[in-house]
Amino acid sequence: MEEIVYKKILYPTDFSETAKLALSHVKAFKTLGGEEVILLHVIDERDIKKKDILSLLLGVAGLNKSVEEFESELKEKLIKEAKNKMENIKKELEDIGFKVRDMVVIGIPHEEIVEIAKNCDVDIIIMGSHGITNLKEILLGSVTENVIKKSDKPVLIIRRKE
Template identity: 35%
Template sequence: MYDNILVPTDGSDTAAKAVEHAIDLAEQYGATLHVLSVVDPTRFSTVGVDPSSVLSAVEKGSREAVDRVEADAEAAGLRVETTVVRGRPAETITTYATDNDIDLVVMGTHGRTGLDHFLLGSVTERVVRTASVPVLTVRLDDE
Protein backbone atom coordinates (compact mmCIF):
# COMPACT_ATOMS: atom_id res chain seq x y z
CA MET A 1 0.00 0.00 0.00
CA TYR A 2 2.79 2.45 0.90
CA ASP A 3 6.10 2.29 -0.95
CA ASN A 4 7.29 5.82 -0.15
CA ILE A 5 6.44 7.68 3.06
CA LEU A 6 7.38 11.33 3.60
CA VAL A 7 7.94 12.77 7.05
CA PRO A 8 8.76 16.48 7.16
CA THR A 9 10.66 17.53 10.28
CA ASP A 10 11.73 20.72 11.96
CA GLY A 11 13.32 18.93 14.90
CA SER A 12 10.44 19.78 17.26
CA ASP A 13 8.86 17.38 19.74
CA THR A 14 5.72 17.33 17.60
CA ALA A 15 7.72 16.35 14.52
CA ALA A 16 9.49 13.65 16.56
CA LYS A 17 6.11 12.14 17.43
CA ALA A 18 5.22 12.08 13.72
CA VAL A 19 8.58 10.44 12.99
CA GLU A 20 7.73 7.59 15.38
CA HIS A 21 4.52 6.93 13.45
CA ALA A 22 6.26 7.25 10.08
CA ILE A 23 8.99 4.78 11.05
CA ASP A 24 6.40 2.32 12.34
CA LEU A 25 4.39 2.54 9.12
CA ALA A 26 7.51 2.26 6.94
CA GLU A 27 8.50 -0.89 8.88
CA GLN A 28 5.02 -2.40 8.45
CA TYR A 29 4.90 -1.74 4.72
CA GLY A 30 8.58 -2.12 3.82
CA ALA A 31 8.49 1.45 2.55
CA THR A 32 11.30 3.89 1.90
CA LEU A 33 11.21 6.75 4.40
CA HIS A 34 11.79 10.21 2.93
CA VAL A 35 12.86 12.77 5.53
CA LEU A 36 12.49 16.41 4.52
CA SER A 37 13.29 19.63 6.32
CA VAL A 38 12.29 22.92 4.72
CA VAL A 39 14.01 26.14 5.75
CA ASP A 40 11.83 29.17 5.00
CA PRO A 41 14.16 32.08 4.19
CA THR A 42 11.31 34.61 4.38
CA ARG A 43 11.11 34.06 8.15
CA PHE A 44 14.54 35.65 8.62
CA SER A 45 14.22 38.93 6.78
CA THR A 46 14.12 40.99 9.98
CA VAL A 47 15.77 44.40 9.71
CA GLY A 48 19.13 44.51 11.46
CA VAL A 49 19.80 40.77 11.22
CA ASP A 50 22.12 39.23 8.66
CA PRO A 51 19.81 36.68 7.03
CA SER A 52 22.68 34.60 5.61
CA SER A 53 24.14 33.85 9.05
CA VAL A 54 20.71 33.04 10.46
CA LEU A 55 19.89 30.81 7.48
CA SER A 56 23.18 28.96 7.87
CA ALA A 57 22.45 28.27 11.52
CA VAL A 58 18.88 27.16 10.80
CA GLU A 59 20.02 24.92 7.94
CA LYS A 60 22.60 23.35 10.25
CA GLY A 61 19.86 22.62 12.80
CA SER A 62 17.64 21.23 10.06
CA ARG A 63 20.43 18.94 8.85
CA GLU A 64 20.97 17.70 12.42
CA ALA A 65 17.23 16.98 12.79
CA VAL A 66 17.16 15.08 9.50
CA ASP A 67 20.30 13.14 10.47
CA ARG A 68 18.71 12.06 13.79
CA VAL A 69 15.67 10.72 11.94
CA GLU A 70 17.91 8.99 9.42
CA ALA A 71 19.85 7.26 12.21
CA ASP A 72 16.63 6.07 13.88
CA ALA A 73 15.19 4.82 10.58
CA GLU A 74 18.39 3.01 9.61
CA ALA A 75 18.50 1.41 13.07
CA ALA A 76 15.03 0.05 12.27
CA GLY A 77 16.40 -1.38 9.03
CA LEU A 78 14.66 1.09 6.72
CA ARG A 79 15.75 2.61 3.44
CA VAL A 80 16.01 6.37 3.96
CA GLU A 81 16.35 9.41 1.72
CA THR A 82 17.05 12.80 3.30
CA THR A 83 16.70 16.32 1.99
CA VAL A 84 17.14 19.81 3.44
CA VAL A 85 15.97 22.61 1.16
CA ARG A 86 15.01 26.27 1.23
CA GLY A 87 11.48 27.19 0.32
CA ARG A 88 7.95 27.80 1.48
CA PRO A 89 7.19 24.79 3.70
CA ALA A 90 3.69 23.76 2.58
CA GLU A 91 4.39 24.20 -1.12
CA THR A 92 7.78 22.51 -0.87
CA ILE A 93 6.33 19.52 0.98
CA THR A 94 3.51 18.99 -1.54
CA THR A 95 5.87 19.44 -4.50
CA TYR A 96 8.32 16.97 -2.99
CA ALA A 97 5.49 14.47 -2.49
CA THR A 98 4.45 14.76 -6.13
CA ASP A 99 7.98 14.70 -7.55
CA ASN A 100 9.04 11.66 -5.50
CA ASP A 101 5.97 9.42 -5.87
CA ILE A 102 5.14 9.69 -2.17
CA ASP A 103 2.19 7.54 -1.09
CA LEU A 104 1.68 9.03 2.39
CA VAL A 105 2.79 12.15 4.24
CA VAL A 106 3.06 11.91 8.04
CA MET A 107 3.18 15.27 9.82
CA GLY A 108 2.95 16.65 13.30
CA THR A 109 0.43 19.30 14.20
CA HIS A 110 0.84 21.91 16.90
CA GLY A 111 -2.89 21.89 17.57
CA ARG A 112 -3.37 25.65 17.40
CA THR A 113 -6.93 26.84 17.73
CA GLY A 114 -8.81 30.12 17.73
CA LEU A 115 -7.01 33.35 16.93
CA ASP A 116 -3.52 31.78 16.90
CA HIS A 117 -4.67 29.36 14.21
CA PHE A 118 -6.37 32.10 12.21
CA LEU A 119 -3.41 34.50 12.35
CA LEU A 120 -0.55 32.04 12.05
CA GLY A 121 -2.08 29.47 9.76
CA SER A 122 -0.74 25.97 9.70
CA VAL A 123 1.72 24.29 7.38
CA THR A 124 0.10 20.97 8.18
CA GLU A 125 -3.36 22.26 7.36
CA ARG A 126 -2.17 23.66 4.03
CA VAL A 127 -0.53 20.35 3.17
CA VAL A 128 -3.72 18.46 4.10
CA ARG A 129 -5.75 20.75 1.83
CA THR A 130 -3.37 20.71 -1.15
CA ALA A 131 -1.55 17.36 -1.19
CA SER A 132 -2.51 14.87 -3.83
CA VAL A 133 -1.84 11.97 -1.42
CA PRO A 134 -3.15 11.07 2.05
CA VAL A 135 -1.74 13.04 4.98
CA LEU A 136 -1.64 11.50 8.45
CA THR A 137 -1.52 14.14 11.17
CA VAL A 138 -0.07 13.36 14.59
CA ARG A 139 -0.63 15.39 17.74
CA LEU A 140 2.13 15.60 20.32
CA ASP A 141 -0.05 14.66 23.28
CA ASP A 142 -1.85 11.77 21.50
CA GLU A 143 -5.08 12.82 23.22
Protein backbone atom coordinates (compact mmCIF):
# COMPACT_ATOMS: atom_id res chain seq x y z
CA MET A 1 0.00 0.00 0.00
CA GLU A 2 1.18 3.53 -0.81
CA GLU A 3 2.48 5.42 2.19
CA ILE A 4 0.70 8.73 2.73
CA VAL A 5 2.75 11.70 3.90
CA TYR A 6 1.80 15.34 4.15
CA LYS A 7 5.07 17.04 3.31
CA LYS A 8 3.92 19.87 1.11
CA ILE A 9 1.00 21.96 2.27
CA LEU A 10 -0.96 24.58 0.37
CA TYR A 11 -2.36 27.24 2.67
CA PRO A 12 -4.53 29.72 0.77
CA THR A 13 -5.51 32.78 2.75
CA ASP A 14 -7.75 35.80 2.27
CA PHE A 15 -6.41 37.09 5.63
CA SER A 16 -9.85 36.61 7.24
CA GLU A 17 -10.39 35.49 10.85
CA THR A 18 -11.25 31.95 9.77
CA ALA A 19 -8.24 31.69 7.46
CA LYS A 20 -6.13 32.76 10.44
CA LEU A 21 -7.60 29.92 12.49
CA ALA A 22 -6.42 27.52 9.79
CA LEU A 23 -2.81 28.64 10.36
CA SER A 24 -2.58 26.80 13.71
CA HIS A 25 -3.57 23.63 11.92
CA VAL A 26 -0.94 24.20 9.24
CA LYS A 27 1.61 24.51 12.04
CA ALA A 28 0.45 21.24 13.58
CA PHE A 29 1.59 19.46 10.44
CA LYS A 30 5.20 20.23 11.29
CA THR A 31 5.27 17.34 13.71
CA LEU A 32 3.36 15.17 11.25
CA GLY A 33 6.08 15.24 8.60
CA GLY A 34 5.32 18.66 7.13
CA GLU A 35 8.28 20.27 5.36
CA GLU A 36 7.08 22.98 3.05
CA VAL A 37 4.20 25.46 3.01
CA ILE A 38 2.98 27.31 -0.03
CA LEU A 39 1.36 30.43 1.28
CA LEU A 40 -1.06 31.76 -1.34
CA HIS A 41 -3.21 34.83 -1.73
CA VAL A 42 -5.29 35.34 -4.83
CA ILE A 43 -6.32 38.84 -5.82
CA ASP A 44 -9.75 38.38 -7.32
CA GLU A 45 -9.48 39.65 -10.88
CA ARG A 46 -13.23 40.29 -10.95
CA ASP A 47 -12.72 43.01 -8.36
CA ILE A 48 -10.27 44.96 -10.48
CA LYS A 49 -11.80 44.34 -13.85
CA LYS A 50 -14.78 46.56 -13.14
CA LYS A 51 -13.72 49.20 -15.64
CA ASP A 52 -16.80 51.39 -15.22
CA ILE A 53 -16.22 51.61 -11.48
CA LEU A 54 -12.52 52.36 -12.01
CA SER A 55 -13.33 55.18 -14.38
CA LEU A 56 -15.90 56.57 -11.94
CA LEU A 57 -13.32 56.46 -9.16
CA LEU A 58 -10.86 58.31 -11.36
CA GLY A 59 -13.48 60.94 -12.06
CA VAL A 60 -14.43 61.38 -8.40
CA ALA A 61 -10.76 61.65 -7.40
CA GLY A 62 -10.23 64.15 -10.21
CA LEU A 63 -7.32 62.15 -11.56
CA ASN A 64 -6.19 62.54 -15.09
CA LYS A 65 -5.16 58.94 -15.68
CA SER A 66 -6.20 56.25 -18.10
CA VAL A 67 -8.20 53.34 -16.69
CA GLU A 68 -5.43 50.96 -17.83
CA GLU A 69 -2.77 52.94 -16.00
CA PHE A 70 -4.94 53.06 -12.89
CA GLU A 71 -5.66 49.33 -13.10
CA SER A 72 -2.00 48.42 -13.28
CA GLU A 73 -1.11 50.71 -10.36
CA LEU A 74 -3.96 49.20 -8.38
CA LYS A 75 -2.69 45.67 -9.09
CA GLU A 76 0.82 46.61 -8.03
CA LYS A 77 -0.48 48.14 -4.81
CA LEU A 78 -2.66 45.11 -4.01
CA ILE A 79 0.25 42.73 -4.62
CA LYS A 80 2.51 44.77 -2.35
CA GLU A 81 -0.14 44.94 0.36
CA ALA A 82 -0.72 41.16 0.24
CA LYS A 83 3.03 40.46 0.36
CA ASN A 84 3.25 42.66 3.45
CA LYS A 85 0.41 40.83 5.17
CA MET A 86 2.12 37.54 4.37
CA GLU A 87 5.45 38.48 5.90
CA ASN A 88 4.48 37.73 9.50
CA ILE A 89 2.78 34.47 8.60
CA LYS A 90 5.84 33.44 6.60
CA LYS A 91 8.11 34.23 9.51
CA GLU A 92 5.94 32.33 11.99
CA LEU A 93 6.10 29.24 9.80
CA GLU A 94 9.83 29.56 9.16
CA ASP A 95 10.46 29.92 12.88
CA ILE A 96 9.08 26.46 13.48
CA GLY A 97 11.18 25.00 10.67
CA PHE A 98 8.99 25.08 7.58
CA LYS A 99 10.34 26.02 4.19
CA VAL A 100 7.92 28.69 2.94
CA ARG A 101 7.07 29.88 -0.52
CA ASP A 102 4.80 32.92 -0.63
CA MET A 103 2.75 33.59 -3.71
CA VAL A 104 0.42 36.40 -4.70
CA VAL A 105 -1.40 35.90 -7.98
CA ILE A 106 -4.26 37.58 -9.79
CA GLY A 107 -7.15 35.43 -10.97
CA ILE A 108 -10.29 33.65 -9.84
CA PRO A 109 -9.47 32.43 -6.29
CA HIS A 110 -10.73 28.83 -6.47
CA GLU A 111 -9.27 28.30 -9.95
CA GLU A 112 -5.83 29.48 -8.89
CA ILE A 113 -5.92 27.37 -5.72
CA VAL A 114 -6.86 24.22 -7.65
CA GLU A 115 -4.29 24.90 -10.37
CA ILE A 116 -1.42 25.68 -7.98
CA ALA A 117 -2.26 22.63 -5.85
CA LYS A 118 -1.93 20.51 -8.98
CA ASN A 119 1.13 22.18 -10.50
CA CYS A 120 3.05 22.25 -7.23
CA ASP A 121 1.94 18.72 -6.47
CA VAL A 122 0.96 19.51 -2.87
CA ASP A 123 -0.05 16.75 -0.48
CA ILE A 124 -2.86 18.66 1.24
CA ILE A 125 -4.75 21.95 1.13
CA ILE A 126 -5.60 23.56 4.47
CA MET A 127 -8.16 26.38 4.41
CA GLY A 128 -11.00 28.03 6.28
CA SER A 129 -14.67 27.07 5.99
CA HIS A 130 -15.45 30.75 5.44
CA GLY A 131 -13.58 33.89 4.58
CA ILE A 132 -14.08 37.63 4.43
CA THR A 133 -17.80 37.45 3.55
CA ASN A 134 -18.60 35.01 6.37
CA LEU A 135 -22.38 34.91 5.91
CA LYS A 136 -24.18 33.46 8.90
CA GLU A 137 -26.52 31.06 7.08
CA ILE A 138 -23.94 29.73 4.61
CA LEU A 139 -22.42 26.34 5.41
CA LEU A 140 -19.30 26.80 3.27
CA GLY A 141 -17.80 29.77 1.44
CA SER A 142 -17.82 29.48 -2.33
CA VAL A 143 -14.03 29.32 -2.65
CA THR A 144 -13.82 26.32 -0.33
CA GLU A 145 -16.87 24.69 -1.91
CA ASN A 146 -15.32 24.96 -5.38
CA VAL A 147 -11.93 23.74 -4.22
CA ILE A 148 -13.38 20.57 -2.72
CA LYS A 149 -15.47 20.05 -5.86
CA LYS A 150 -12.67 20.62 -8.34
CA SER A 151 -9.43 19.49 -6.73
CA ASP A 152 -8.51 15.87 -6.23
CA LYS A 153 -6.23 16.78 -3.30
CA PRO A 154 -7.16 16.13 0.31
CA VAL A 155 -8.61 19.30 1.84
CA LEU A 156 -8.63 20.09 5.53
CA ILE A 157 -11.35 22.63 6.28
CA ILE A 158 -11.11 24.59 9.49
CA ARG A 159 -14.40 25.76 10.95
CA ARG A 160 -15.09 29.38 11.74
CA LYS A 161 -15.63 30.52 15.30
CA GLU A 162 -19.27 30.39 16.34
